[in-house]
Amino acid sequence: MKNILILLTFTVALAACDSGDKTEQLKAELATLKQEIQEKTVKVNELEAQIAQLDPNFSKKQDRSILVKTNKVLQQDFVHKIQVQGQVASRRNITLGAETMGRAIQVNVETGDDVKRGQLLVKFEAESTINSIKEVETALSLATTIFEKQANLWKQEIGTEVQYLEAKNRKESLERQLATLKSQLDKAEIRAPFNGRVNDVMVNLGELVQPGLPVVSLVGNEQMYLKAEVSEKYINDFQVGDEVEVYLPSIKQSFKSKVSAISYVINPANRTFQLDVKMTNQSLELKPNQFARLQLADYTSEKTIVVPSDIIQQDNIGDFVYAVNTKEGKKVADKVRVERGLTYDGNTEVLKGLKAGDEVITEGYRDAVTGISIQVAK
Incomplete structure (x- = not known):
């Protein structure tokens, strides 16, 4: 029975695969088949157009037209943008x-x-430093008194200059020792250098910490910025002050900003x-x-010819579009060779082949051939 079930399962799986x-x-x-039909339709249209040029009677018998939509070519500004991945960074992290x-x-x-600037975060034991400070303060108090008395005597020309200088040196030396000890005592405390938020605490109460080991990670909400790694081929395409469109997918927020800094050093690892x-x-x-996702304009051209990208077709010679021409009082399609530039957001800059005011076919262009009669849909 088990073998029968396995055989049936295998048969069903095989049938599904087939x-x-x-x-x-x-x-x-x-x-x-669809591709062949399209190719043959275009070929039929081309042959009919060629025969119509040689035989006017054939043209009358085969007189037909295609319905198209057209637009006039205008000069307009063209902007090409690139999208790069970036991330939020903080100069206070x-x-x-x-x-x-x-x-x-x-x-x-x-x-x-949340912490404020100057707030005490962590304090370490410093009993020996505190005791040393007390000892030096006591010695400094005595040295100060001796120096003041010696200074008064020296003003009265009593005593020697050496005695005065020794008292002064003793006092100043103890003052420097006290300043050093207080500096060491300050190092036993970790205070917040700016307003921010504690990201992590890496020490526990009573734990012995060695110099240089991390204790507290702090992030400030101020001085946030965005940074992105951009391919070196764009190194000369951007300048400080260029506009940037920013999108933050995690919070679904968009805003516009400007480039604040550009590194002129190429990362050899990823160029x-x-x-x-x-x-x-x-x-x-x-x-x-x-x-974050950043969009930046790497190319801008003012008052140039721009057409929808999908109307530009290709053959074995190159790129072309179908324009509207008038022949014997009728509107006909005319294949025009073009040289395309950059493409962005469904539009392409045309460098050569078209001029402002030309009428191009924007719908129905796939059925068009040179010389075929057209009707413009309203």
């Missing part, structure tokens, strides 16, 4: 580390906390250069490394 293969075969055959060895005796923040963009909308809740 059915799928048959469907794909029929689709391919249909596509081939830092990791604060320990400057001296010590045990954490205070950890005042947690991940996600790109960095391009920075200002963050004009500071009200958005953004996070470093958040994905």
Whole structure:
């Protein structure tokens, strides 16, 4: 019984595969036939047009026209843009580390906390430094008193200059020692250098930390910007101040900004250069490394000929469009050779072949051949 079920399953699967293969075969055959019909239709139209030129009677018998839509060519501005991937960055995205060895005796923040500039984040044990400061302060107090008395005596020309200078040197030396010790004591505390948010805390209360090890990661909401890696082939196409269209997919927000900086050093690993963009909308809740899409104009041409890209066709000679011409009082299609430029957003710049005011066929052009009579749909 088990063998019968396996055989039936295999038979059904085989039939399904055969059915799928048959469907794909029929689709391919249909596509081939449609292509042949289109090619033969174009060939018939070309032959009829050629015969009509040689035999006027044939032209009268075969007099027919195709229905098309047309547009007049106008001069307009053409802009070509590229899209690059970028990300949000912050100039205030830092990791604060320990400057001296010590045990954490205070950890005042947690991940996600908002902090103010100067706020104490983490404090390390510094008992020996505090005791040294007290000792130096006591010695400095005595040295200051001796120096003041010695200075008064020296004004009265009592004592020697050496005694005065020794007292002064002792006092100043202790002042420098005290300043050094207080600086060391400051290093036992980590304070926020700017307003921001705690991204991570890498130390626990009571943990011994070595100098240089990371302790707190802090991110500031200010000075956010966008950065993108752009192919080196565009190195001369952009300038500081160029307009940029920005889209943030994660929050579905768009805004316009400007290029703020361009790196002129090529990254040898991926042959790109960095391009920075200002963050004009500071009200958005953004996070470093958040994905962004940037659109920049790498080519602009003013008052040029622009046509829809899909009306430009190709043959074995090159690119062409069908324009409207008048022959014996009738509108006919005329194949015009063109030289195309860049294409963007469904439009193509035409460098040669057309001029302002020319009428081109925008619909029905696939049925057109040179000399065929046309009717313009209203």
